[in-house]
Structure formats: structure tokens, C-alpha cells
Amino acid sequence: MKSLYSRIVITMLVVILASSLLGFFLANIYYQLKLKPFNDEKTTKIAQEVQQFYQSNASLSLDEYLQSVGELGYELYLTDGGADSSYYGGEFRKKALPEKTVDRVLRGETYHGIDEFNTGIFITGFFDNDIQNTIGVPVKVDGETEALFIRQDPEQQFGELRIFFAMILVFTSIISILLVLISGRYIVNPIVKLTNATKQIRKGNYDVALEVKRKDEIGQLADSFAKMTGELEKSEAARQEFVANVSHELQSPLTSMQGFATLLASDTLTEKERAEYLAVLSEETTRLSSLTKQLLTLASLDQEAELRKKDQVQLEVQWRQLLQTTEWSWRAKEITINLELDEVNCTGDAELLYQVWSNLLTNAIKFTPTSGAINIRLYQDASHAFVEVEDSGIG
Known part of the structure; x- marks a missing residue:
């Protein structure tokens, strides 16, 4: 049987895990709808600036220039569509680039690979170091058009940042689990005390002190429990x-x-x-x-009220039956019974009411001297029934 503490801890951990997965899923949606087009546009602007700067400074060595750009944190690939191709900066993990993509750039189009690259639903596709996940622009080199593909180097730009976020995630997970364990114990501890106190009461030990100083529902429960113990x-x-x-x-x-x-x-x-x-x-x-x-x-x-009988009782009939039943006792003492009985009906337990009348009459006979008298009067008003029993005894 699982304890309440384990249930609370498991529930909290499931909530944390579910919240993390849901947050990751929503972040992916935001990346696909907002960040991915934004990254494509930003990298396209950088590629066009590299292209325009070289075109404006044709005297520059293209290899040296692209090498300098690569050292700034970019990965570049330059090709003429044939065997002449070069890589600059960081190294692409996947270097397979379709010929039709190169042909598009050589014809003067801009290749939006970041926006078109199929990363799936996960944001981790942004870090996929694939040559297709780039921006391609045409560059004029000695009168010939070549295709330049460029993207940010994820290792240089996000290497230390990924470690930083990984450490945050690890520490956050450890601290969250510890806080769940501590808070779960804080919640369950008063209930454990109540359980132990219940066991003591079951053994007949009512001298149980509950040291629960809380103002929430559990504190109210402990206070009610203490009052119940006293009762x-x-x-x-x-x-x-x-x-x-x-x-x-x-x-x-x-x-x-x-x-x-x-x-x-x-x-x-x-x-x-x-x-x-x-x-x-x-x-x-x-x-x-x-x-x-x-x-x-x-x-x-002592039974519950709903278990008692609720009948229509004829009080005058009950009294006449009682006098007949006890006739031997009051005749033996030559007691005179004076009756003034109205027809009175009420709702109640007939047996208990008869017992009440029997006790009254028995006591009256007991304390009435020989040749004495007992006066019995039964009447009612708008809302109450009255029974008066008066004897000639002492008191």
C-alpha cells in the first residue's frame, strides 16, 4: 500500500515532468512559428552583407576574406557547381548538398535553407550542423558566378551556452526534487501525527498531545481532533x-x-x-x-433520533391501560384514583411514553399512604400536551 507521502511526492514529480514537457512542446511551437523565420531572415541579411562587401571591394582576396568571416563564428561553403569548392570557418557535420540547390543559387536566387530545412517539431533542429541548414547567395568571382552558403557556427556561439543551460537544468531538477521531498514531508507529517494519535486512542490512551501549529485546513483538522479526543x-x-x-x-x-x-x-x-x-x-x-x-x-x-419510533399515540388510552394493569397495586393500598383525562393525541414512541407514565404512577403509588388519593389530569393546548400526577403522600 502506497503511503500518502509517496503519493504526494510522485504526484509532484509527475506535475514537474509534465510541466517541463508541456513547456518544451510550447517552446518548439514558438520556434517553428516565430524564431525559425527570424533566424532565416537574420542570417540572410548577414550573407547579403558579406556578398555586398566583397562585391564592393573586388581587390580583396576572397579566400582570406571568407576565412576572416569564418573566424568570427560562421561556417561557409563556396562552390562553382563543379569540382572547385572550399570550406571556411567551422566544419559542417553533414556536407551533402543537392545539385539543384547549388544551381538555384548560381542562377542568382537566394537559398533560404534555414526556413526550408526540415527540422521536425523540435527546436533542436536549429542546432543541426547540416550544410542544407544554411543561407545561399550568389557571388561574382573574376566575372564568374559562384554559390556561397553561410550559417552561424553552433559550436562557437552556443557551445558554452548549452553547457550553462544544461547545468541550470541539472541543478534545477535536483533542487526541485529535494524541495518536493521536503514539502511532501511537511504536508504529511501532521497527518502521520493524527494517525499515531488515533492508534493511541484506539488502545484507550486519551492523553495524546498534538503539536500541530498550522492555520490551514490540516491545522483545523488537528484542532477538531484534539477537541474530539477531549469529548x-x-x-x-x-x-x-x-x-x-x-x-x-x-x-x-x-x-x-x-x-x-x-x-x-x-x-x-x-x-x-x-x-x-x-x-x-x-x-x-x-x-x-x-x-x-x-x-x-x-x-x-441513546440511539440516533432517526432510529426512534414516531407514531400517533392516544395518551388517554395509554393511561387507562396502565391503570388497569396496575389496579392490584393501588387497590391493595385502598388508594382512590381521580381521573380527568381528555382525548389527547401526540407523535412519539409509544413504548417510551408508556414507560414514563408507568414510572410516574409507580412512584405515586409507592409514596401514597394507605387510603390516600392520586389525581391524574391529561389535557392539551394549541401546541403542547400536559400530564399532571399528584399524590397525597409526603413531599
């Missing part, structure tokens, strides 16, 4: 405290039940004692059942 730590502490409390609450009735169950196994108990112990067991069982229901209710409330 998780609080939640974990609350959970552990809740588990401890629940364990204690469950242990108390279980211990009591175990003790009384052991006593009931004894053959020395009187009927009265046995009845008392059975009553205690029943009460503890009821208490344990109530705790279990409360835990189930809490777990249900």
Missing part, C-alpha cells in the same frame, strides 16, 4: 462511572436475594419468617426488574 475522554469517564454505579445497583438486590434464598433453604424457619423472606425476595425481584427496564430505556434513548 471521548469525558464520555469514557462517564461510561465507566455509569458501569460502576449500575454494577453496584444490580449487586445490591442480587446479594439480598442470594442471602434470603439461602435462609429459605433452612428447615428451621417458621411459616411467618418464610413468608417475610418471600416478600423480601419479591420486592428485590421487582426492584431488579425495574433497574433492568431503566437500563433498556436508557439504551433506547
